[in-house]
Amino acid sequence: MLSSRQPTSLILALSDLVPRLTQSGVATCPNRGLSQVLAENPYHFVSYLLHCREKSSRKRKRSLEGNPDFLDFISLSVVVETHSCLDLAPRPRRPHLGQEALDSCLNSCTRKAIVIHAPNPSRFIRRLLLFVSPIGATSLSATAPPPPPPLQLFARRRRRSSLVHKNTGQKEAASNSSEEAVVYVKSEDDFFYQLSSWSFRFPLHTQQLASHERGCVEMRIVGLTGGIASGKSTVSNLFKSHGILVVDADLVARDVLKKGTGGWKKTVAAFGEDILQENGQVDRPKLGRIVFSDPDKRQLLNRLLAPYISSGIFWEILKLWLKGCKVIVLDIPLLFEAKMDKWTKPIIVVWVDPETQLQRLMARDRTSVEDARNRIQAQMPLDVKITQADIVIDNTGSLEELNERFQKVVVQVTKPLTWTEFALSRQGALVAFISVFVGVIICRKAL
Numbered sequence: 278m279l280s281s282r283q284p285t286s287l288i289l290a291l292s293d294l295v296p297r298l299t300q301s302g303v304a305t306c307p308n309r310g311l312s313q314v315l316a317e318n319p320y321h322f323v324s325y326l327l328h329c330r331e332k333s334s335r336k337r338k339r340s341l342e343g344n345p346d347f348l349d350f351i352s353l354s355v356v357v358e359t360h361s362c363l364d365l366a367p368r369p370r371r372p373h374l375g376q377e378a379l380d381s382c383l384n385s386c387t388r389k390a391i392v393i394h395a396p397n398p399s400r401f402i403r404r405l406l407l408f409v410s411p412i413g414a415t416s417l418s419a420t421a422p423p424p425p426p427p428l429q430l431f432a433r434r435r436r437r438s439s440l441v442h443k444n445t446g447q448k449e450a451a452s453n454s455s456e457e458a459v460v461y462v463k464s465e466d467d468f469f470y471q472l473s474s475w476s477f478r479f480p481l482h483t484q485q486l487a488s489h490e491r492g493c494v495e496m497r498i499v500g501l502t503g504g505i506a507s508g509k510s511t512v513s514n515l516f517k518s519h520g521i522l523v524v525d526a527d528l529v530a531r532d533v534l535k536k537g538t539g540g541w542k543k544t545v546a547a548f549g550e551d552i553l554q555e556n557g558q559v560d561r562p563k564l565g566r567i568v569f570s571d572p573d574k575r576q577l578l579n580r581l582l583a584p585y586i587s588s589g590i591f592w593e594i595l596k597l598w599l600k601g602c603k604v605i606v607l608d609i610p611l612l613f614e615a616k617m618d619k620w621t622k623p624i625i626v627v628w629v630d631p632e633t634q635l636q637r638l639m640a641r642d643r644t645s646v647e648d649a650r651n652r653i654q655a656q657m658p659l660d661v662k663i664t665q666a667d668i669v670i671d672n673t674g675s676l677e678e679l680n681e682r683f684q685k686v687v688v689q690v691t692k693p694l695t696w697t698e699f700a701l702s703r704q705g706a707l708v709a710f711i712s713v714f715v716g717v718i719i720c721r722k723a724l
């Protein structure tokens with residue numbers, strides 16, 4: 278992780294930024310405070326900053342654009358992002374930006390893009406840049422003139438052309454004054470998400486539900502997520518005891534890995550027969566140890582199983598929809614990582630403090646500290662998840678306290694549906710069908 282190797286300038290820059298970010302309201306961490314997040318795990322801190330940047334509303338971004346803290350924040354998070362991607366890379370042979378290069382980044386970063394001065398860009402850096410910015414990487418070389426700045430990219434994404442022109446000037450100045458290769462990195466969040474070990478996508482998209490409340494009845498899909506061992510299943514059981522049906526993604530994931538299924542065949546083909554027990558079923562703890570200690574292998578498994586898991590979840594929802602359920606809960610540990618949060622409203626995140634999470638995980642699964650840490654780090658940090666939640670349940674205390682908190686949540690979850698939710702419900706679909714049918718008959722009679 279970053280903590281042992283990060284350059285002092287980076288730590289200083291980060292801690293220097295914390296009070297300014299908090300005061301200007303650019304990024305706050307209501308539960309624990311940014312400094313504590315930074316002290317505990319700089320990697321989480323970075324993801325949290327990136328998340329805040331991504332989540333700022335357009336209006337808020339516009340009002341903040343003149344604010345030097347915000348601009349620093351954008352630049353710095355991109356630098357940190359780049360640095361962490363390179364420095365955190367698990368394979369030792371991957372190079373990382375050294376102190377000098379990083380300082381150079383910090384000094385020369387412009388507002389919407391950063392400029393990396395790399396005298397001998399390694400193949401890894403080239404490939405990385407090819408990945409994040411095809412324009413920047415195609416003409417990258419130590420002697421070649423710098424590539425054209427990715428104007429279109431920024432112009433398309435940012436409406437304020439003044440910022441684009443300002444950057445262009447700075448980039449040109451930088452490129453003229455330096456003999457080193459200059460690389461422009463696109464400051465997009467995808468950069469971080471795609472490179473990080475826990476990010477993957479399920480191939481399903483649905484409409485985002487509206488948040489305004491209207492009074493009618495039918496189906497709501499509630500998202501329930503959190504970290505590993507944060508207490509999702511415990512909360513799921515509370516929902517079940519209130520008669521609310523739960524779709525458990527872990528159970529779906531177990532089904533898709535059963536002997537003879539498509540997921541099983543692909544997994545065995547990719548990981549070999551060593552992961553099988555004598556009866557031909559997958560040895561889950563063994564596969565778990567493999568994938569949770571190697572991000573590449575985990576991503577491979579995610580890619581192989583994602584289509585089966587997403588379609589399994591889809592069929593479960595469809596069955597409940599056909600039964601006419603009013604509220605269902607989707608218990609999906611990787612709700613955000615798999616971009617399934619768009620399906621659900623409200624989103625409930627079950628939060629615990631990191632130490633309790635570790636202790637509960639070790640006690641439940643009887644694993645070593647190292648295994649438990651690997652599993653926790655395979656997921657998006659809980660502090661980031663809570664910023665995307667509609668409802669946060671703090672499960673650090675006792676089961677009684679959890680139960681008390683849950684009573685308030687269940688009231689919120691069973692409130693009347695919005696119009697959009699109604700339209701997506703079985704009853705809504707029926708009403709729409711009957712209206713169209715009646716409309717057609719009336720029109721035909723009128724002609």
Ligand SMILES: CC(C)(COP(=O)(O)OP(=O)(O)OC[C@H]1O[C@@H](n2cnc3c(N)ncnc32)[C@H](O)[C@@H]1O)[C@@H](O)C(=O)NCCC(=O)NCCS
Binds near residue numbers: 534575578579609
């Ligand atoms: C690696 C496997 C075989 C390990 O099995 P095991 O029985 O030891 O763990 P189990 O399935 O009960 O998962 C326990 C918890 O680990 C976490 N977890 C599981 N898979 C992943 C993953 N790919 N990335 C991050 N966290 C994960 C979740 O919080 C889950 O609740 C299994 O987790 C698996 O098949 N994972 C890939 C499928 C998947 O993505 N599952 C999550 C459903 S959204």
Ligand SMILES: Nc1ncnc2c1ncn2[C@@H]1O[C@H](COP(=O)(O)OP(=O)(O)OP(=O)(O)O)[C@@H](O)[C@H]1O
Binds near residue numbers: 641
């Ligand atoms: N409030 C609590 N007090 C004490 N123990 C708890 C509490 N909540 C949950 N636990 C225990 O912590 C462990 C993890 O909880 P649980 O299995 O519900 O987590 P989870 O988020 O569903 O985990 P996973 O992501 O692995 O599915 C379990 O052993 C559970 O009994």
